[in-house]
Amino acid sequence: MGDDASGSGGGGAGAAEPLLKRARYHPSCPGCRVDRRKEESEGFPFTELSCLWLVTICSSLPIQSLFPFLYFMIRDLHVAKEEEDIGFYAGFVGASYMLGRALTSVLWGVVADKHGRKPVLVITLFSVVIFNTLFGLSSSYWMALTTRGLLGLLSGMLGPVKAYATEVCRKEHGHLALSLISSSRGIGLIVGQAIGGYLAQPADKYPDIFSVNSIFGRFPYFLPCLSISLLAVVALVACFWLPETLHIHTEDTILDNSTEDVEQTISDTNAEQNGGGCLSLFTNWALMSAITVYCIFSLQDVAYAEVFSLWAVSDRKYGGLSFSSQDVGSVLSISGLLLLIYQILIYPSVAKSIDPITLVRRVALLTVPLLSSYPFMPALSGFILQLAVNCASFLKNSFSVTTMTVFSILINDAVSQDLRASANGLSITLMSIFKTIAPAVAGVM
Numbered sequence: 001m002g003d004d005a006s007g008s009g010g011g012g013a014g015a016a017e018p019l020l021k022r023a024r025y026h027p028s029c030p031g032c033r034v035d036r037r038k039e040e041s042e043g044f045p046f047t048e049l050s051c052l053w054l055v056t057i058c059s060s061l062p063i064q065s066l067f068p069f070l071y072f073m074i075r076d077l078h079v080a081k082e083e084e085d086i087g088f089y090a091g092f093v094g095a096s097y098m099l100g101r102a103l104t105s106v107l108w109g110v111v112a113d114k115h116g117r118k119p120v121l122v123i124t125l126f127s128v129v130i131f132n133t134l135f136g137l138s139s140s141y142w143m144a145l146t147t148r149g150l151l152g153l154l155s156g157m158l159g160p161v162k163a164y165a166t167e168v169c170r171k172e173h174g175h176l177a178l179s180l181i182s183s184s185r186g187i188g189l190i191v192g193q194a195i196g197g198y199l200a201q202p203a204d205k206y207p208d209i210f211s212v213n214s215i216f217g218r219f220p221y222f223l224p225c226l227s228i229s230l231l232a233v234v235a236l237v238a239c240f241w242l243p244e245t246l247h248i249h250t251e252d253t254i255l256d257n258s259t260e261d262v263e264q265t266i267s268d269t270n271a272e273q274n275g276g277g278c279l280s281l282f283t284n285w286a287l288m289s290a291i292t293v294y295c296i297f298s299l300q301d302v303a304y305a306e307v308f309s310l311w312a313v314s315d316r317k318y319g320g321l322s323f324s325s326q327d328v329g330s331v332l333s334i335s336g337l338l339l340l341i342y343q344i345l346i347y348p349s350v351a352k353s354i355d356p357i358t359l360v361r362r363v364a365l366l367t368v369p370l371l372s373s374y375p376f377m378p379a380l381s382g383f384i385l386q387l388a389v390n391c392a393s394f395l396k397n398s399f400s401v402t403t404m405t406v407f408s409i410l411i412n413d414a415v416s417q418d419l420r421a422s423a424n425g426l427s428i429t430l431m432s433i434f435k436t437i438a439p440a441v442a443g444v445m
Helices: 002-009 014-019 030-040 046-064 067-076 083-115 117-136 141-153 158-167 171-199 222-241 259-270 277-283 285-313 325-353 356-372 374-379 382-413 417-444
Strands: 023-025 254-256
Touching: 046 117, 046 158, 046 171, 046 222, 067 083, 067 171, 067 285, 067 325, 083 117, 083 141, 083 158, 083 285, 083 417, 117 141, 117 158, 117 222, 158 171, 158 382, 158 417, 171 222, 171 285, 171 325, 171 382, 277 285, 277 417, 285 325, 285 356, 285 382, 285 417, 325 356, 325 382, 356 374, 356 382, 374 382, 382 417
Parallel strands: none
Antiparallel strands: 023 254
């Protein structure tokens, strides 16, 4: 170490020079090739992040797409003896996806850290194509429950995609990349519900196009699931344009003066460094505190998504709004459009002017009166009701996307690159446990 320091001192680089070292470049390593591209080009990787944006949206579409029609689906499967029991059974179908994801998210994070981010993305999209389609063809309650659970078990990309977003671009673009991923996921969750609301029961809504005797008449919830699966096929094709970012080193190495490695070295000194591998994540206070608060926000987000749809389509005599699934889809479509505008035009300015922790605190404080206003909405009618529901839905979803973005940044900043996918996998596992509890409890309540 002393020889290296003295040898570098003659280079005239000052105090920063001891950090500089000749990095080993592996021509056959995909991660090294990405690092070299980042070193040679200072621009924003629009192609890679555009593909990743599409992949994230398509993988998020099926998560909450069932909520607008779940009430009617459970009713048509004739599993509930009384109308009041529909929410009870619907809660378990909504929870099965999150339960499956909770069981495997850490495993998918470890797989991504050892074998690459890209294979996990491909497996997730392939599972959407298969199991989301089968869910739309469910002819029994247990088939619906099983296909949603299997979809959750194989949906492992949420953690690795956050790690990938920061690795495919230069460090100065990392927060913007995470913001794009969070916004695409938030948009996917909302647009998925809009697709479910508009395309469910097409033979009843669009009799001139869909016959009662067609497959869409016999399986009234197949069309929204099929549409999402076809979009996932498009994303699966787009996935092949994404480069792998994981470093897989073989023996063919050459020395390279890579400033990217210096940036990584400096970055790693700012992250929590512990020697226990994945077990060290549990002793990383910055990481675990961010995950804990993230889980609490996630619980109320999913509980809200479940209850909003059930509440909106319930009869007014039960305190609902007597909306159709198409009405719910309209509300969510407007929310999705406004959310996109918010994420592009408003959120960047907000993020620059307010530090992340303060922003989350303010969102939490504003969420309480917003959610407290919903029980009073059934007393409204006509245009005033539509305005109130649309404004409340947009505000709630913009709050959700804001918190997702902030916590993604905090979690990625808390660990070094070699543990990033595992850390995100851990956060997704714990978050999914909370999201498993949320729809079941909310549905019963």
